[in-house]
Amino acid sequence: xxxxxxxxxxxxxxxxxxxxxxxxxxxxxxxxxxxxxxxxxxxxxxxxxxxxxxxxxxxxxxxxxxxxxxxxxxxxxxxxxxxxxxxxxxxxxxxxxxxxxxxxxxxxxxxxxxxxxxxxxxxxxxxxxxxxxxxxxxxxxxxxxxxxxxxxxxxxxxxxxxxxxxxxxxxxxxxxxxxxxxxxxxxxxxxxxxxxxxxxxxxxxxxxxxxxxxxxxxxxxxxxxxxxxxxxxxxxxxxxxxxxxxxxxxxxxxxxxxxxxxxxxxxxxxxxxxxxxxxxxxxxxxxxxxxxxxxxxxxxxxxxxxxxxxxxxxxxxxxxxxxxxxxxxxxxxxxxxxxxxxxxxxxxxxxxxxxxxxxxxxxxxxxxxxxxxxxxxxxxxxxxxxxxxxxxxxxxxxxxxxxxxxxxxxxxxxxxxxxxxxxxxxxxxxxxxxxxxxxx
Amino acid sequence: xxxxxxxxxxxxxxxxxxxxxxxxxxxxxxxxxxxxxxxxxxxxxxxxxxxxxxxxxxxxxxxxxxxxxxxxxxxxxxxxxxxxxxxxxxxxxxxxxxxxxxxxxxxxxxxxxxxxxxxxxxxxxxxxxxxxxxxxxxxxxxxxxxxxxxxxxxxxxxxxxxxxxxxxxxxxxxxxxxxxxxxxxxxxxxxxxxxxxxxxxxxxxxxxxxxxxxxxxxxxxxxxxxxxxxxxxxxxxxxxxxxxxxxxxxxxxxxxxxxxxxxxxxxxxxxxxxxxxxxxxxxxxxxxxxxxxxxxxxxxxxxxxxxxxxxxxxxxxxxxxxxxxxxxxxxxxxxxxxxxxxxxxxxxxxxxxxxxxxxxxxxxxxxxxxxxxxxxxxxxxxxxxxxxxxxxxxxxxxxxxxxxxxxxxxxxxxxxxxxxxxxxxxxxxxxxxxxxxxxx
Numbered sequence: 001x002x003x004x005x006x007x008x009x010x011x012x013x014x015x016x017x018x019x020x021x022x023x024x025x026x027x028x029x030x031x032x033x034x035x036x037x038x039x040x041x042x043x044x045x046x047x048x049x050x051x052x053x054x055x056x057x058x059x060x061x062x063x064x065x066x067x068x069x070x071x072x073x074x075x076x077x078x079x080x081x082x083x084x085x086x087x088x089x090x091x092x093x094x095x096x097x098x099x100x101x102x103x104x105x106x107x108x109x110x111x112x113x114x115x116x117x118x119x120x121x122x123x124x125x126x127x128x129x130x131x132x133x134x135x136x137x138x139x140x141x142x143x144x145x146x147x148x149x150x151x152x153x154x155x156x157x158x159x160x161x162x163x164x165x166x167x168x169x170x171x172x173x174x175x176x177x178x179x180x181x182x183x184x185x186x187x188x189x190x191x192x193x194x195x196x197x198x199x200x201x202x203x204x205x206x207x208x209x210x211x212x213x214x215x216x217x218x219x220x221x222x223x224x225x226x227x228x229x230x231x232x233x234x235x236x237x238x239x240x241x242x243x244x245x246x247x248x249x250x251x252x253x254x255x256x257x258x259x260x261x262x263x264x265x266x267x268x269x270x271x272x273x274x275x276x277x278x279x280x281x282x283x284x285x286x287x288x289x290x291x292x293x294x295x296x297x298x299x300x301x302x303x304x305x306x307x308x309x310x311x312x313x314x315x316x317x318x319x320x321x322x323x324x325x326x327x328x329x330x331x332x333x334x335x336x337x338x339x340x341x342x343x344x345x346x347x348x349x350x351x352x353x354x355x356x357x358x359x360x361x362x363x364x365x366x367x368x369x370x371x372x373x374x375x376x377x378x379x380x381x382x383x384x385x386x387x388x389x390x391x392x393x394x395x396x397x398x399x400x401x402x403x404x405x406x407x408x409x410x411x412x413x414x415x416x417x418x419x420x421x422x423x424x425x426x427x428x429x430x431x432x433x434x435x436x437x438x439x440x
Numbered sequence: 441x442x443x444x445x446x447x448x449x450x451x452x453x454x455x456x457x458x459x460x461x462x463x464x465x466x467x468x469x470x471x472x473x474x475x476x477x478x479x480x481x482x483x484x485x486x487x488x489x490x491x492x493x494x495x496x497x498x499x500x501x502x503x504x505x506x507x508x509x510x511x512x513x514x515x516x517x518x519x520x521x522x523x524x525x526x527x528x529x530x531x532x533x534x535x536x537x538x539x540x541x542x543x544x545x546x547x548x549x550x551x552x553x554x555x556x557x558x559x560x561x562x563x564x565x566x567x568x569x570x571x572x573x574x575x576x577x578x579x580x581x582x583x584x585x586x587x588x589x590x591x592x593x594x595x596x597x598x599x600x601x602x603x604x605x606x607x608x609x610x611x612x613x614x615x616x617x618x619x620x621x622x623x624x625x626x627x628x629x630x631x632x633x634x635x636x637x638x639x640x641x642x643x644x645x646x647x648x649x650x651x652x653x654x655x656x657x658x659x660x661x662x663x664x665x666x667x668x669x670x671x672x673x674x675x676x677x678x679x680x681x682x683x684x685x686x687x688x689x690x691x692x693x694x695x696x697x698x699x700x701x702x703x704x705x706x707x708x709x710x711x712x713x714x715x716x717x718x719x720x721x722x723x724x725x726x727x728x729x730x731x732x733x734x735x736x737x738x739x740x741x742x743x744x745x746x747x748x749x750x751x752x753x754x755x756x757x758x759x760x761x762x763x764x765x766x767x768x769x770x771x772x773x774x775x776x777x778x779x780x781x782x783x784x785x786x787x788x789x790x791x792x793x794x795x796x797x798x799x800x801x802x803x804x805x806x807x808x809x810x811x812x813x814x815x816x817x818x819x820x821x822x823x824x825x826x827x828x829x830x831x832x833x834x835x836x837x838x839x840x841x842x843x844x845x846x847x848x849x850x851x852x853x854x855x856x857x858x859x860x861x862x863x864x865x866x867x868x869x870x871x872x873x874x875x876x877x878x879x880x
Contacts, residue, residue: 016631017630017631018631019631019651021650144616145616145617155595155612155613172595172616173584173595176581176584176585176612176616177585189457190457193459208675209676211459212672214595214654231654231671232652234675235648235649235674235675236649238678238679239649239682242679245682245686246685246686246689247763247767249686249689250689250760250762251760252759252764253760255764260768260782261768261781265785265788265789265792266792268785268789269793269796272789273793273796275756276756276757276760277797277800279752279753279756280749280753280797280801282752283750283752283753284749287746287747287748288745290744297744298741301737301738301741302731302734304727304737305728306727307730307747307748308727308861309724309727311723311751312719312723313716313723316716316719316854319690319691319692320693320712322690323687323690323692324695327683327686327687328700328701331683334700334701342701345708348705349705349712352705352709353709353713356709357716357717364720364724417752
């Protein structure tokens with residue numbers, strides 16, 4: 001599309017009050033040169049609104065197209081938390097240079113840049129409204145009217161004492177419903193739900209979701225109000241963490257940190273390859289189990305036919321067990337105190353599923369090879385043990401990783417696969433060797 | 441814990457203004473008899489607040505412990521959307537009986553029960569605030585003060601014309617910031633983002649997340665306002681859909697519809713078993729491929745050693761490809777228009793990863809078996825083709841399912857596994873048979 005046409009479209013959209021996110025989508029269609037031209041024509045405020053809706057990769061590349069001076073003016077217009085996130089994506093030198101060009105907000109941004117990206121501090125904004133305890137309702141409303149355009153969210157008004165400690169919260173609905181003359185401290189809710197600045201973002205999300213909050217205040221050890229986290233950022237966290245869990249559970253690797261559509265073949269391969277290489281050596285290890293039973297296999301080649309089903313079933317049950325446990329931990333459905341009873345039930349489930357599938361495969365194998373009735377018994381026993389162990393291993397390994405503070409989702413890919421392939425094949429060939437004389 | 445102690449704790453918690461969700465957690469510790477006793481002591485309103493925070497399974501079993509009369513009084517106090525969801529979990533007879541005991545809200549609930557559970561209509565509430573276009577700001581605020589306690593959310597005020605059609609929206613912050621005397625239609629945002637009542641809940645969630653909304657209005661074909669969906673319900677949808685995707689992608693089955701902690705071994709096995717049985721026959725099908733090459737395997741037993749690595753690698757690459765594609769569709773990162781270019785790049789990625797892993801395994805196999813230099817070549821070629829095809833199949837199958845309106849996540853479990861196991865083993869043994877004379 002020619003730049004003039006896109007421009008016309010964007011100007012028309014701005015006039016009809018389109019959401020910046022729709023404008024960002026139009027920008028997405030443009031190449032670098034066109035983006036540069038377009039952003040030279042937009043005001044700083046318009047540019048900031050659109051950039052906030054773009055993804056990190058596009059934000060960074062766009063910012064690099066502009067002069068440092070222009071880039072810093074746009075950053076100044078962005079929400080403090082978004083500007084901070086964007087600066088965090090740049091090289092330290094670039095970020096420093098841009099920060100030196102921003103005057104007012106620079107201190108706030110520098111403060112925010114100190115916090116780890118995946119903690120409460122890393123996702124909070126400092127655009128919040130805090131009012132003193134002992135002003136009356138009508139004064140609070142007047143002050144809100146003045147401050148409103150600047151703050152991220154004014155549906156909760158936080159109340160602080162003279163040491164700037166968070167002492168209460170009032171929802172805007174309670175504020176407008178209150179009688180004139182009432183002091184804030186008389187109507188505020190004193191039991192404020194707040195989070196420490198170093199809390200993991202996943203835990204913050206669980207809390208906001210549990211208590212149905214629109215925003216949650218962030219405090220330091222002395223309960224001083226540092227910032228707030230709004231529900232729209234929480235939604236992003238929930239989606240990000242779910243994607244991360246999905247990628248880890250399916251052995252996809254750390255692909256969530258690349259742009260799914262625009263990344264190069266090379267950058268995607270680089271993210272996916274490490275787990276594949278681990279998996280490759282895992283597969284060779286499993287193969288070496290078969291190698292050690294070469295003599296058994298040589299006498300009864302038909303045994304090879306059941307290698308896939310033993311591997312697949314162990315793999316599936318292991319994946320099911322890991323997935324349920326890891327997802328249960330992530331959503332908070334499984335808590336620390338429930339882990340042991342959960343584990344015990346999982347073992348019972350494994351044994352039950354092992355029995356059912358063992359009987360089914362035993363019958364199938366016997367039908368397949370009428371002449372070797374014991375083959376069904378061997379395959380059935382191996383299947384029973386493999387599935388029971390897969391359920392145990394699939395739960396136990398993420399439990400151990402979780403205990404040591406490592407994300408349990410990461411254990412579910414090639415690691416669990418290899419362990420249960422090796423055990424499954426060992427059990428299968430060992431059983432076959434024991435029953436050898438009945439099989440030949 | 442004795443019931444008296446829990447009661448004391450709960451009364452104390454209510455006094456200090458605890459969140460109902462914390463109270464629900466205490467109730468969780470009680471057995472049925474204790475729950476019954478406790479709820480007899482609570483007011484309808486307290487009971488309703490606590491029940492709203494419990495999960496569906498506990499809600500239903502608790503409601504069944506109470507008399508129909510009591511149950512209906514509590515339902516009356518619940519938010520309309522929560523009451524509707526709970527009634528939807530009961531048998532039609534039970535729901536009908538309880539509804540006949542509820543007077544006022546019964547019509548609203550009946551109306552809501554008509555909509556499918558996973559659509560906008562199924563998750564919306566009718567507790568919203570709509571005001572006419574041509575009243576002044578101060579009158580709007582007065583009306584809000586009267587209505588506020590009843591409505592779910594008053595941060596957005598919806599504006600309707602005399603045919604009750606949705607014509608605009610005003611955020612509470614804009615309302616309190618506006619001059620007295622201004623008419624609502626003068627300050628309202630006319631470009632309201634709304635959703636049709638039959639929109640899929642996943643799509644609603646994407647929209648709310650994209651536009652950072654706190655609530656979204658639901659309309660019928662004539663643009664009449666039927667209800668609103670609030671962001672806390674959207675968070676539940678996002679978590680629910682992510683869990684569903686994770687379970688389907690990992691072949692775990694439809695376990696999301698049971699209570700992870702309290703479900704019986706039997707009910708969990710019933711949910712997990714179907715995919716295992718499919719997987720079992722898939723595994724046998726793969727095994728039958730090996731069976732048809734029995735002669736080849738008989739001459740070169742060592743070929744069996746590479747069965748696991750061929751299967752594992754095909755499985756991993758296929759899972760990666762399916763996962764990235766399905767998750768990309770779910771989060772909206774991949775749109776319909778991008779599908780073909782995405783598919784083409786995925787094929788390039790598959791070929792690249794196939795080449796790298798093919799070379800690695802060829803070297804490993806040659807080192808393993810010095811005496812049979814061609815074994816490495818066979819395994820390498822098979823690996824290259826298997827991985828390239830796995831990337832193709834892993835993307836193509838979910839693409840086809842998605843095209844026909846079936847959730848693509850469901851394809852990733854046993855289906856893709858079987859297809860790529862069968863193709864992988866066919867390729868491997870076929871290649872081996874072709875190169876047979878160099879291998880013996």
